[in-house]
Amino acid sequence: MKFFTAIIIVCLPILIMAQSAKKSVHACFEKFNKIQSYKANVHLDFDLPDINMKSKDAKVYYKKPNKFKIKSDGILFLPKQNPYESFDLLRDSNAYTAVLVNAEILHQKMCKIILVVPIKQEDIILCKLWIDDQAQLIYKMQLTTKSNGTILVEHYYGNQTQYGLPDKSIYEIEINKFKIPKVIALEMNSKKNKKAGTDEKNGTIQMSYSNYQINIPITEI
Amino acid sequence: MKLLIFELYKIFSKPRTYISYGVILVIIFLIDFALLFSGQEYIDFLLNTFKDSFVIEGNILNGYMISYIILQTLIIHMPLLVALVSGDLISGEASSGTIKILLTRPNTRSQIYFTKWVTGELYTISVVILLGIVSLVFGIMLFGTGDLMVLKSDGVDLIQSDDLLWRFGLSMSLAVLGLSVVSTLSMMISAFVENSITPIILTMAIIILFTIIGTLDVPLFDLLRPYLFTTHMLVWKNLFDQDLNMNLIESSSVVLLVHILIFYSVGWYYFRNKDILN
Numbered sequence: 001m002k003f004f005t006a007i008i009i010v011c012l013p014i015l016i017m018a019q020s021a022k023k024s025v026h027a028c029f030e031k032f033n034k035i036q037s038y039k040a041n042v043h044l045d046f047d048l049p050d051i052n053m054k055s056k057d058a059k060v061y062y063k064k065p066n067k068f069k070i071k072s073d074g075i076l077f078l079p080k081q082n083p084y085e086s087f088d089l090l091r092d093s094n095a096y097t098a099v100l101v102n103a104e105i106l107h108q109k110m111c112k113i114i115l116v117v118p119i120k121q122e123d124i125i126l127c128k129l130w131i132d133d134q135a136q137l138i139y140k141m142q143l144t145t146k147s148n149g150t151i152l153v154e155h156y157y158g159n160q161t162q163y164g165l166p167d168k169s170i171y172e173i174e175i176n177k178f179k180i181p182k183v184i185a186l187e188m189n190s191k192k193n194k195k196a197g198t199d200e201k202n203g204t205i206q207m208s209y210s211n212y213q214i215n216i217p218i219t220e221i
Numbered sequence: 222m223k224l225l226i227f228e229l230y231k232i233f234s235k236p237r238t239y240i241s242y243g244v245i246l247v248i249i250f251l252i253d254f255a256l257l258f259s260g261q262e263y264i265d266f267l268l269n270t271f272k273d274s275f276v277i278e279g280n281i282l283n284g285y286m287i288s289y290i291i292l293q294t295l296i297i298h299m300p301l302l303v304a305l306v307s308g309d310l311i312s313g314e315a316s317s318g319t320i321k322i323l324l325t326r327p328n329t330r331s332q333i334y335f336t337k338w339v340t341g342e343l344y345t346i347s348v349v350i351l352l353g354i355v356s357l358v359f360g361i362m363l364f365g366t367g368d369l370m371v372l373k374s375d376g377v378d379l380i381q382s383d384d385l386l387w388r389f390g391l392s393m394s395l396a397v398l399g400l401s402v403v404s405t406l407s408m409m410i411s412a413f414v415e416n417s418i419t420p421i422i423l424t425m426a427i428i429i430l431f432t433i434i435g436t437l438d439v440p441l442f443d444l445l446r447p448y449l450f451t452t453h454m455l456v457w458k459n460l461f462d463q464d465l466n467m468n469l470i471e472s473s474s475v476v477l478l479v480h481i482l483i484f485y486s487v488g489w490y491y492f493r494n495k496d497i498l499n
Contacts, residue, residue, distance in 0.1 A: 050376035051376065054463070074381055075278065080273070080276050173275070179270065179374065184374075
């Protein structure tokens, strides 16, 4: 009897914490779930190693459940992961386990760090969320998928907090060092670059959103 | 002016003059059609490194990129096409025996040398313009427009489409400048010899030698490299850098101009005093 009581005493807080973590995650999802579609202008700033390009303006389109597209006149380097891919997992609160692992002050807000692990085998392996429980907003997300590796996104909020839409998102991406033979690049007379460098580097793509139009018909995607 | 028209008539009445135009058109069409059918595989292979990190949106394989690939490929081989005509400008007269008749005309030797040099330059310009315009127009017709992705051995520069036409124009001008060095060199050699083949072969031999010196990563060659015209001939490519290094472009242009001046002066001096009676 004592043994069972001890187990209950140990497990109960964990169970309560898991439920509380799940509740926080679900509250954020429910806030975003009010959006059927949206359209916005986006200004992209790139800070990517080995890629030298200027900032670009584009349009971003979203349609429930997870259709997302950024359209521009020219060439764009975009993160491989769809930012709403994680919502496929978060939609069903029985499909994942949420564990509160820590807390951290982020953007002057106390954020819970919650690990979301899918119960079934999915493309998403792990999702780490930094959630401001009071505002029900995800300030940071680290998504690890089988197909596209790991991506880290940090969100900054402004006018659209009621829908959980950020004013600015910064994507941090791991990039392999770009190399093609000099013969293919036809750099016959150029001197060898003697700078030593690692084969993997990190780069960022900053997306600044403006002029959100929410719950309007979207035909672009 | 009459002399210039006469010289132009002479070079355009020789079949070898049209070899360059024919070769350029054939290569442009070949590359365009090859990339039309298998260009995506080529791009996928080149951008394989980014495959794991990014989705690249937009028309990468557009007319500007095709034109840039063609320019890169062909401009390396253009010296031969230019030397084929300019190497024959004086030695061709000597081998056919018309040099004596030419020099009995009232024009001075300096005027004749200058006119022949201008003729060679006009031919060089026409070759570059043909290459630039046909590759650009045909490329845009088949592949459309878009930003230019410049693939380098250690990175990628992305230049926006509205920032491209002036770069193409100026790069053509720099390509003309680089090829003018070749044209002036082969004409200078042409003034020294009595047959057409020697200037062409000697010009190409010099270019190959200088290119090898420029390519080999040997410390001794580091001292020579800045003075070789072959190092500066590819300066046109710097116009397709996102951040333009105008100092490099200007200094390379000056080096090329100095080479033209030296080759012209040596050729002109020798031609002015050349004994045509033996």
